[in-house]
Structures are given as structure tokens and as C-alpha cells.
Amino acid sequence: MMSVPRTTRRTTAHPDLTDPRVGAPLFSTWRVGTPERQRQTVEAIAETWTRRPWPARDLLSYHVYTGEDGSTLLHHSQWASEQAFEAFVKAHRQERVDEIDTAVPGIERVRLGRYRYHRGSAGRPGRVPGSIVIVDVEFDGPDPGRQRAWADAVLEALDAEPDPHPGGIAAHFHLSTDGTRVLNYAEWENARAHREALAAPGEGVGSPTGQWKRVQTWPGVKSSTVSRYEHALGLVPA
Known part of the structure; x- marks a missing residue:
């Protein structure tokens, strides 16, 4: 019997940094330029993700933070393994990036840290x-x-x-x-x-x-x- 894909929902809860299921916490930064573009990018991410099924069982959560500098966004995703993240990159990441970039052109993706x-x-x-x-x-x-x-x-x-x-x-x-x-x-x-x-x-x-x-x-x-x-x-x- 095939499993039904899970939907994606928003939450105001902060991540549990000590969750033992997390084998690969990833942190990345984007530079978007202004507080208004910070807000627009956060909403573009939310819209892009919530219109699609949750992409992987081994992705436990994905959180975005606005920088006090008015320009930066911090991304923190909690993965069970790096292999699960690499599979997501191959199958699902680009279409999401493209949709976000269409909504907010000119995003600078600074660094991804594993x-x-x-x-x-x-x-x-x-x-x-x-x-x-x-x-x-x-x-x-x-x-x-x-x-x-x-x-x-x-x-x-x-x-x-x-x-x-x-x-x-x-x-x-x-x-x-x-x-x-x-x-x-x-x-x-x-x-x-x-x-x-x-x-x-x-x-x-x-x-x-x-x-x-x-x-x-x-x-x-x-x-x-x-x-x-x-x-x-x-x-x-x-």
C-alpha cells in the first residue's frame, strides 16, 4: 500500500536543537538587501513550500530567521542525514528555488554550512x-x-x-x-x-x-x- 504524501504546514514553534533524530543540521544565509525584501522572501518561501507536499520523511523541520541587519536571512533545516538532503537537492530543490527567485529576484545565496x-x-x-x-x-x-x-x-x-x-x-x-x-x-x-x-x-x-x-x-x-x-x-x- 502506497503512503500518502504529507502536507506542509506553518508553525510558530522554534526548533528543538537537541532532537536526537537530527543527524545533519544545516545552516545557510541569504542576502536580500532590505527589510521589505526580507519580508517578501519569507512569504515567498512559505507560499512555495506550503503549496507542495512535505518533500522528505527525513526532513524534520525547516526554519527561516530575519537578520537584525535588515538584509540577511538565516535558514536552518534539520535532516536525519546528509544523504536525505542530497536526495532532496536532486529531486525537489531547484523548482522551489526558481519559484522563490521569480517572486523576489536578485537573492544572493551566501553560504551553506553542514x-x-x-x-x-x-x-x-x-x-x-x-x-x-x-x-x-x-x-x-x-x-x-x-x-x-x-x-x-x-x-x-x-x-x-x-x-x-x-x-x-x-x-x-x-x-x-x-x-x-x-x-x-x-x-x-x-x-x-x-x-x-x-x-x-x-x-x-x-x-x-x-x-x-x-x-x-x-x-x-x-x-x-x-x-x-x-x-x-x-x-x-x-
């Missing part, structure tokens, strides 16, 4: 994040051991933080499959809380402790960027 979930902070159950802060750290070469060690050092600094800002909710660390990057998907109560934490004494969101100094002076860090986003669209199978 990751594995590493670890996260305990979080504060029941709190819905109003701001997602993406910390993207790039190292000077591939080294999976260094990726893990750096992420673990940040979590140790967070655990030892003497004066944590009450607006912080959780931090989720992802390691790029090429061994060169760590992506921290940090959940905050709102953007103001994150800005207040950055403005406090010390570098970054932490106090001037030995643990944070170790993180900030880690050898081999090539670059580190911090970007704030708001959750704009969630798509899941119905």
Missing part, C-alpha cells in the same frame, strides 16, 4: 526566545579535536559565570563537518538582553574570568562573528 550537533547548555524550560544569536567561529584549518575543545571551553565558562544575564536562555554548539567552524545557536529572551550582556564589563557576554580569557585567547581562531535574528517562519510536516 554541521553536527555537539552539546548545549541546560537552558531554561518554558521560555520562548525572542532573539536568536548566531556566533560563527572559524579556525585556521580543519581540526575536529580543536572544534570540540573550544566548544567545551565555552560551556565551561558559561557554567562558571558568576553573573549570568537573566535574558540568556540556552546555547547550542554545532561543529562543521569540514572541521573548520563552530556555530553557537544561542537563545535569548530578546535582542536588548543580549546587547546589555555585551555591554557589561569584560569581552563578549561573559565576566572577566579565567575561563572566558582562555576562550578569547584560543590559538588558531581565524575569525568570530556575532549576528542577531528573529524567528520568522517554521515549516514542518502535517
Whole structure:
């Protein structure tokens, strides 16, 4: 008996970063230019996807976020495996891209990153994040051991933080499959809380402790960027 394709529905719920079924979390960025084009692109994505069946059983969710810069969109898709994503690319991706590009011409697709979930902070159950802060750290070469060690050092600094800002909710660390990057998907109560934490004494969101100094002076860090986003669209199978 053939299974009936599942439909696609919108959701306001944020993704569960710790879902054990997710074997291949993917993050990508698009540059669209203006806040109005951000809004138009989000709606084009929603329209394109909800008019079609959910494309794959192994796609657990797809979320889009608008950048505080007024230009960028962050995409986060949760796949069971990279093989499932590659099958989607071959069978379904191009027609969706073409329809979105027809609705909003001139989208610049900046980068697609392939990751594995590493670890996260305990979080504060029941709190819905109003701001997602993406910390993207790039190292000077591939080294999976260094990726893990750096992420673990940040979590140790967070655990030892003497004066944590009450607006912080959780931090989720992802390691790029090429061994060169760590992506921290940090959940905050709102953007103001994150800005207040950055403005406090010390570098970054932490106090001037030995643990944070170790993180900030880690050898081999090539670059580190911090970007704030708001959750704009969630798509899941119905």
C-alpha cells in the first residue's frame, strides 16, 4: 500500500536543537538587501513550500530567521542525514528555488554550512526566545579535536559565570563537518538582553574570568562573528 504524501504546514514553534533524530543540521544565509525584501522572501518561501507536499520523511523541520541587519536571512533545516538532503537537492530543490527567485529576484545565496550537533547548555524550560544569536567561529584549518575543545571551553565558562544575564536562555554548539567552524545557536529572551550582556564589563557576554580569557585567547581562531535574528517562519510536516 502506497503512503500518502504529507502536507506542509506553518508553525510558530522554534526548533528543538537537541532532537536526537537530527543527524545533519544545516545552516545557510541569504542576502536580500532590505527589510521589505526580507519580508517578501519569507512569504515567498512559505507560499512555495506550503503549496507542495512535505518533500522528505527525513526532513524534520525547516526554519527561516530575519537578520537584525535588515538584509540577511538565516535558514536552518534539520535532516536525519546528509544523504536525505542530497536526495532532496536532486529531486525537489531547484523548482522551489526558481519559484522563490521569480517572486523576489536578485537573492544572493551566501553560504551553506553542514554541521553536527555537539552539546548545549541546560537552558531554561518554558521560555520562548525572542532573539536568536548566531556566533560563527572559524579556525585556521580543519581540526575536529580543536572544534570540540573550544566548544567545551565555552560551556565551561558559561557554567562558571558568576553573573549570568537573566535574558540568556540556552546555547547550542554545532561543529562543521569540514572541521573548520563552530556555530553557537544561542537563545535569548530578546535582542536588548543580549546587547546589555555585551555591554557589561569584560569581552563578549561573559565576566572577566579565567575561563572566558582562555576562550578569547584560543590559538588558531581565524575569525568570530556575532549576528542577531528573529524567528520568522517554521515549516514542518502535517
